[in-house]
Amino acid sequence: MTLPILRDFQCSHCPIRHRAVCSHCDTGELNMLENIKTYRSFSAGEVIFWRGEPLGYVASLVTGVAALSKTLEDGRTQMVGLLLPSDFIGRPGRDKIDFDVTATTDVTLCCFDRKPFETLVRETPHLTQRLMELALDELDVARDWMLLLGRKTAREKIATFLEMLARRAEPDEKRSSMILPMSMTRDQIANFLGLTLETVSRQLNAFKKQGVIEFSDRKYIAVKDLPALHAASGDDSDQGFGS
Amino acid sequence: MTLPILRDFQCSHCPIRHRAVCSHCDTGELNMLENIKTYRSFSAGEVIFWRGEPLGYVASLVTGVAALSKTLEDGRTQMVGLLLPSDFIGRPGRDKIDFDVTATTDVTLCCFDRKPFETLVRETPHLTQRLMELALDELDVARDWMLLLGRKTAREKIATFLEMLARRAEPDEKRSSMILPMSMTRDQIANFLGLTLETVSRQLNAFKKQGVIEFSDRKYIAVKDLPALHAASGDDSDQGFGS
DNA sequence: CGCGATTTTGAAAGATCTCAACATCTGTGG
DNA sequence: CCACAGATGTTGAGATCTTTCAAAATCGCG
The missing domain is CATH 2.60.120.10 (Jelly Rolls)
Structure with missing residues (x-):
């Protein structure tokens, strides 16, 4: 091309x-x-x-x-x-x-x-x-x-990733629910987080089953409970992701 | 203090x-x-x-x-x-x-x-x-x-670590054998590589058993076969560690 | 020489990966 | 508008690697 x-x-x-x-x-x-x-x-x-x-x-x-x-x-x-x-x-x-x-x-x-x-x-x-x-x-x-x-579990990695997307989408808003455009495939997410695509899929569906997120098509992920994501991220409670 | x-x-x-x-x-x-x-x-x-x-x-x-x-x-x-x-x-x-x-x-x-x-x-x-x-x-x-x-195995991590120390100690020399001062404990190495201290110990002793390195006290590690370390590091063969 | 810190080693548990099969989505062409 | 095909995603079961927990060995300093 x-x-x-x-x-x-x-x-x-x-x-x-x-x-x-x-x-x-x-x-x-x-x-x-x-x-x-x-x-x-x-x-x-x-x-x-x-x-x-x-x-x-x-x-x-x-x-x-x-x-x-x-x-x-x-x-x-x-x-x-x-x-x-x-x-x-x-x-x-x-x-x-x-x-x-x-x-x-x-x-x-x-x-x-x-x-x-x-x-x-x-x-x-x-x-x-x-x-x-x-x-x-x-x-x-x-x-x-x-x-x-180096140190986070698969679940923590996925939680951190989703929280990062949420923060990026709405740096100011503090809503606990929002819809995130998802442009990456499971394979790309896996390469980002140092996991396999199967583990990414399993962890995403685990959060879905717990009602923390929702998704049906491949274009969006809806975060229903941002605090739950943060709690699962392993980061200090008083401290956001990133710099 | x-x-x-x-x-x-x-x-x-x-x-x-x-x-x-x-x-x-x-x-x-x-x-x-x-x-x-x-x-x-x-x-x-x-x-x-x-x-x-x-x-x-x-x-x-x-x-x-x-x-x-x-x-x-x-x-x-x-x-x-x-x-x-x-x-x-x-x-x-x-x-x-x-x-x-x-x-x-x-x-x-x-x-x-x-x-x-x-x-x-x-x-x-x-x-x-x-x-x-x-x-x-x-x-x-x-x-x-x-x-x-994100992607290396414990063995590759240790190999990369030792190779980095060797390169740092002698950026020019290409000798395959050299003695490296070791100031880090197993625990510090583990925190550096995203492993546990037990895994670090096991992998170091595995390389020792294979004759790639030698050590007796806690102050030095002797590299006997630098090419073997590089081969175990997972990096491209034509490409050194670091920038 | 003796004690605390560090390292080694073993065995079992656990997390993630691998391999495989199947399901679902999406876009294309009829 | 529907059927199809390839890409993408899900799920299961077993294998593998690393961790965890525990104990013993060794080092090194005072």
Whole structure:
């Protein structure tokens, strides 16, 4: 499949203007970025970057969800990150990455050719500072995930996962009931949580049987009892997931 | 135990001068740092920072090894990072951290009071840039560790751990035999690898029985067959551990 | 030399995985 | 609009790996 290149639009109207790598940039800096950016789209399931492949460009995720994953020699795979809108792909000073990046849903990227971007970073402290902040945020998330992968039971992993989705869907609301769009298959969830797809299915159905969640089709999961999910997550009671 | 504050010495003679947060700094910038730095020492086992405690200072690790760890409500703990000389503790813009930092060996820190350091960072792109690089490097390591925690068997975890120690001890040498100082107990290794201490002991003795490693006292482990360790690590054959 | 901490070892329990069969969903084409 | 086929999800049973619990051995410091 080819990579459609969308017509550019103004950074000032960009949905991730205030959170992406450019968030600290002033008008002049934004114009510099505007000159080297290109939009690209990927369909759900497409690979965006292959591990080890030379990176022609770095990018901000504008819409959709993408996953970072690593694979052992015998094929076992583990997701090591989820990219959401405003997250950044690629790192200045390194011409390849050590994981695959795959579109989980349809995805739009705002791409910057790597060389000119790196030059711009060197001259623009606002960019460097934001890249640092984004990296530190990802690090916090990665460390929470290490605790999950290393020490949580299957049930706790599923509870944590669902709670994370719920928090992401409604960061403010405190309702104990909500409907979550579910774009990942059991297999993808398993690779995210370090489980097998059968265990994911069993644990989801266990929560369903207990009335904590409900689902019938494959597109949505309804959370009926968010406090119960949190209680099953193993995390400290006074402390939310993530950073 | 109190925190001895060492007499300052010149940054220019610092053993981590070229790799720490200050590595890109010029003489003028170094002088600014020199004014706000203090040395502190911790004995093996001491807690350097408690999770959630307000951070009075940030620091570079000068000598020794420290561990970052997270704990679930019922006491299960997972190490989420190992700090080696030149690694940085604390993050600009956040006044607390979400993990405990413990000295694994005796440790010396080069500490900067947080507020003046943050001011200096804002005015010094060299510092920001280095902090970004350090964060990205930690992120790479964290992602390798996520693959280990989520997908590797106990045997693969131990092999990966030993191989990492060997690489760290001699980044250049390719000898298949070497002696590694071992400062961690079985329990600490277990918390690092997401195992129990009994499983760590069994797997270490299994490798010993196969002649891959040797050990008699608790201070050293001799690696006799590094290629065998690598083969048991589950990683791609053409690809080393870490970033 | 002796005691507490650490490590080793064994046996049984338990959780998750593996393998297999079957069910359900979804989109396609008639 | 329905039937079909492939993909995805569910469920069961047994295997396997790691943990748990317990006891004994060893180390290392005073």
